[in-house]
Amino acid sequence: MQHDLIAQARTWLAEDPDPETRDELGALIEAGDTGELAARFAGTLQFGTAGLRGELGAGPMRMNRSVVIRAAAGLAAYLKAQGQAGGLVVIGYDARYKSQDFARDTAAVMTGAGLRAAVLLRPLPTPVLAYAIRHLGAVAGVEVTASHNPPRDNGYKVYLGDGSQIVPPADGQIAAAIAAVGPLADVVRPEDGWETLGDEVLAAYLARTDAVLAPGSPRTSRTVYTAMHGVGTSVLTAAFERAGFPAPVLVAEQAEPDPAFPTVAFPNPEEPGAMDLAFATARRAAPDLIIANDPDADRCAVAVPDAATEGGWRMLRGDEVGALLAAHLVERGVSGVFAESIVSSSLLGRIAERAGLGYEETLTGFKWIARVDGLRYGYEEALGYCVDPEGVRDKDGITAALAVAELASVLKEQGRTLLDLLDDLALAHGLHATDQLSVRVEDLTVIADAMARLREQPPTALAGLAVTSAEDLSQGTDKLPPTDGLRYQLEGARVIVRPSGTEPKLKCYLEVVVPVADAAGLPAARARGAELLAGIKRDLAAAAGI
Numbered sequence: 001m002q003h004d005l006i007a008q009a010r011t012w013l014a015e016d017p018d019p020e021t022r023d024e025l026g027a028l029i030e031a032g033d034t035g036e037l038a039a040r041f042a043g044t045l046q047f048g049t050a051g052l053r054g055e056l057g058a059g060p061m062r063m064n065r066s067v068v069i070r071a072a073a074g075l076a077a078y079l080k081a082q083g084q085a086g087g088l089v090v091i092g093y094d095a096r097y098k099s100q101d102f103a104r105d106t107a108a109v110m111t112g113a114g115l116r117a118a119v120l121l122r123p124l125p126t127p128v129l130a131y132a133i134r135h136l137g138a139v140a141g142v143e144v145t146a147s148h149n150p151p152r153d154n155g156y157k158v159y160l161g162d163g164s165q166i167v168p169p170a171d172g173q174i175a176a177a178i179a180a181v182g183p184l185a186d187v188v189r190p191e192d193g194w195e196t197l198g199d200e201v202l203a204a205y206l207a208r209t210d211a212v213l214a215p216g217s218p219r220t221s222r223t224v225y226t227a228m229h230g231v232g233t234s235v236l237t238a239a240f241e242r243a244g245f246p247a248p249v250l251v252a253e254q255a256e257p258d259p260a261f262p263t264v265a266f267p268n269p270e271e272p273g274a275m276d277l278a279f280a281t282a283r284r285a286a287p288d289l290i291i292a293n294d295p296d297a298d299r300c301a302v303a304v305p306d307a308a309t310e311g312g313w314r315m316l317r318g319d320e321v322g323a324l325l326a327a328h329l330v331e332r333g334v335s336g337v338f339a340e341s342i343v344s345s346s347l348l349g350r351i352a353e354r355a356g357l358g359y360e361e362t363l364t365g366f367k368w369i370a371r372v373d374g375l376r377y378g379y380e381e382a383l384g385y386c387v388d389p390e391g392v393r394d395k396d397g398i399t400a401a402l403a404v405a406e407l408a409s410v411l412k413e414q415g416r417t418l419l420d421l422l423d424d425l426a427l428a429h430g431l432h433a434t435d436q437l438s439v440r441v442e443d444l445t446v447i448a449d450a451m452a453r454l455r456e457q458p459p460t461a462l463a464g465l466a467v468t469s470a471e472d473l474s475q476g477t478d479k480l481p482p483t484d485g486l487r488y489q490l491e492g493a494r495v496i497v498r499p500s501g502t503e504p505k506l507k508c509y510l511e512v513v514v515p516v517a518d519a520a521g522l523p524a525a526r527a528r529g530a531e532l533l534a535g536i537k538r539d540l541a542a543a544a545g546i
Contacts, residue, residue, distance in 0.1 A: 002034050008041050009059070015184040016058065018065040018101070025058035047071060047175040049167055049367055050501050053146055053155035056097055063098070063146075063154045065105055066184060071156055072106040072142070073187045074178030076113035078170075079140055081177070085114055087139030087161075090197075092120040092129030094145040094296045095231050095257030096154050099123065102144045105189070112188030115139075118195040123231045123257060124202065125297030126157070127396035131205045132197070134163040134393070148228075148268035148294040149503065151261045163393040165367035168481070202235070208391040209239045212399045213406050214332055219244040221408035222287040225401075226251035226278045228267045229258040230295025236398050245405055249285040251278050261295070268294055269301035269315070269383065278303065279313045289408050289418070293397040299383040300400035304418050316418070319345035319434045319511075321404065322379035323425055324418055325387060328407040329377050330355040336376025339369050342480070342487070343496050343509040344381040347425065347432040354428070363483050365501065366395045381434065381509065423522060430513045431522070433529030437508035437537045439546050447499045447506045450544040454486055454497060459543040463535025465490040473498075493532065495540060506546065510536050 009029050016022045028036055040059025045052050045067055052071055054063045079087060089110045093103040103119055110117035118136065120129060126143050133141040141159040149155070158166050158174065166174065181187065213219075223240070225248035227233040233255045240248055253263050254277060261267040264274045269292040278290050282303070290303035290313065302321050306314035316324075326338055326348055337358035340348045352359035357376070362368035369378035370386065370393040378386040384395030387403045411417055426432070441447060458470040471477065473485035485498035493512040500507050512532040514525040 005034055005037050005041060006032075009037050012041070012059060012066070016064070016066050017069070017184070021058035021064045021066070028058070047074070047171065047178055048501070049165070049171045049365065051155060051157040051166070053149065053153060053502055055152050056154055063156075065098075065101060068102045068156060069105050069109055069184055069187055069189070070178055070181045072109035073113070073181045075140065075142070075158060075174055076110055076115055077177040077180070078174045079115060080113065084139040086116065088116045088118060088136060090118050090120070090129060090132045090136055090138045090141045092126065092132070092141070092143045093123055094126070094143075095123040095259055096144075096146060096295070097151070097259045098154055099144045102154065102156065103142075106142050106144070107194040108189040108191070109187060111193040112190050116195070118197050120201065121197050121199065125231055125235050125293075125398060127298055127392045127394060127398060128202060128205050128235065130159060130163055130392045130394040130396070131208065132201045133159055133161065135201065135204055137161075143296070145296040147296050147502070148266065148299065150266060151259060155502075159394075164370040165365070165394065167367045167371070205391075206235070206238055206242055208388070209242070209399050209402060211391060212388050212402050213243055217406050218409040218413050219406065220246070220412055221289060221405045222246050222285075223248040223405060224251065224278055224282045224285055224287045224290045225249070226254045226275075226290075226292045227257075227297070228264065228269065228274065228292060228295055229254050229256070229261045230267065230293060230297060231257055232293035232297035232397065235297065236291075236293065236401060239398050239402055240405070243402055245409075248291070249281060249287060251281045253277050269299070270318075275301070275303060275315060279311055282313055283311070288412060289404070291401045291404065293401070294383070297397045298395045300385060300397040300404065301383050302404055302418075306419065317434055318379070318381040318383045319347065319432070320422055321383070322381065322385065323347045323351060323432070324407060324421055325379065325385055325400070325403055326351045326377060327421060327425060328403065328410075329387075330357070334376050337372055337374040339372040339375055339378040341365065341369060341380045343498070343507075344379060345432050345434050345511055346494065346513070347429055348379070350429040351425070361479070363480055364498065370394055381436075423519065426516050426522060426525065427519065430515050431525040431529055432511060432513050433526070433533055434509070434511045435533040435537065436510065437540060439506045441504050441506065444504060446546070447504075450506055450546050451484070451486070451497070451499065453545050454543060457543070458486075459488070459539065462488070462490060462493070462495065462539045462543075463532050465493050465532070465536075493536060495536060497540070497544070506544070508537075508540055508544075510540075512536070
């Protein structure tokens with residue numbers, strides 16, 4: 001067994017084109033570190049609907065140039081099998097370790113396979129790549145990013161020519177094509193032959209951001225902005241300047257791209273502590289709101305002044321921002337369909353119904369939301385918002401930031417705030433309070449065991465609320481394809497449990513709806529909502545054994 005493992009590692013080493021990972025793997029072989037080698041060679045990173053994502057390092061279970069070259073070769077083979085030979089593939093990348101190398105390798109493989117390749121000019125937000133696919137008439141796009149994962153991770157996200165992320169059966173067909181790739185020496189990789197795009201694509205994207213805002217709308221809100229050490233600063237500030245908003249005050253320590261993400265444990269605005277520097281900057285600058293992007297700027301977080309919160313600033317939940325943007329679009333008189341994933345708040349459906357608009361629920365991920373017929377607005381509770389589906393068929397943290405800043409400006413002219421509008425929505429539709437129980441694990445069997453336990457012994461009540469229905473989403477429903485998840489309806493509440501598709505996490509999404517008679521009843525309704533959420537979280541953790 002040990003001999004086979006060493007032999008397997010030596011075979012991989014002989015093909016590896018990257019001096020760094022060659023040195024790393026050679027040292028492991030030399031040291032006879034069979035434990036680490038076994039982890040690296042336990043299988044291969046699986047290509048799925050999120051593409052590839054994993055820790056950087058040598059071996060088939062890590063993100064590296066060998067794995068990326070195989071992925072690109074498989075994607076090229078798939079595109080040619082679909083009759084797309086000679087088509088254009090656009091490639092974007094973020095500022096993480098190895099991202100530019102992976103983008104260059106992808107361009108070389110596409111060129112060698114007879115496709116045309118074009119690489120964005122520098123590290124740019126993911127939505128710029130999603131826009132470029134349709135703008136340039138490409139047959140596919142690749143974004144090298146691990147979004148808000150830890151610093152040692154990277155990833156590989158694939159879009160097809162409609163500008164949306166891949167869904168089944170394309171993901172399985174691409175995975176099969178990757179598995180069929182032979183020796184790396186047989187993958188043709190020329191030194192040049194692809195195009196490096198200039199500023200014109202970014203300029204076209206920025207021009208398109210005008211579509212998000214109402215002509216002549218107020219643009220007065222003052223913002224503190226953080227890019228979370230990612231690629232958002234230059235594009236967001238350009239978009240705000242173009243729209244006529246005051247220049248955002250930057251969180252200086254996090255404004256420039258840095259793959260080490262030195263000021264945060266996890267570069268995700270939702271993680272504890274990630275917004276501390278933004279809050280500190282806001283206390284000095286006294287803006288109307290804080291806006292944060294994640295490192296590839298496809299997500300948008302919002303915080304607002306709140307005297308009742310310690311430190312004076314409160315992060316809005318993704319569901320709150322999702323409802324605020326929906327209300328803003330309704331007020332502007334838009335038509336079309338509002339859509340969200342099943343883990344997001346049911347409030348969006350109530351807003352759409354009252355406005356006479358279409359409404360759809362999808363599986364988790366913008367790969368599904370973006371495909372809704374007639375989509376006008378889509379959002380997901382994990383800080384993802386699509387406010388211009390004709391421009392970008394994916395979540396877009398830049399245009400979402402513009403829309404939030406516009407809404408804050410409209411309210412400011414009325415002497416009101418985003419919190420006032422949230423109160424209005426609670427009075428109109430009931431207080432929709434959401435929370436999440438999220439457990440990060442080292443051992444993935446913890447997640448499998450928890451799901452199995454809940455399937456075998458589903459809870460009958462949570463926080464004293466009876467469970468009125470329990471659905472195993474792996475069976476699919478009349479409206480949803482199968483997915484690994486569980487959905488519980490309770491009296492006045494809803495719970496969904498699922499493994500994360502991009503991180504080693506078990507995620508449980510909780511919502512309670514508390515009726516509110518009048519404004520005087522809001523504090524009691526909020527207290528009741530918080531009490532129920534805490535109880536559901538406690539009882540669900542016990543039921544799942546986590």
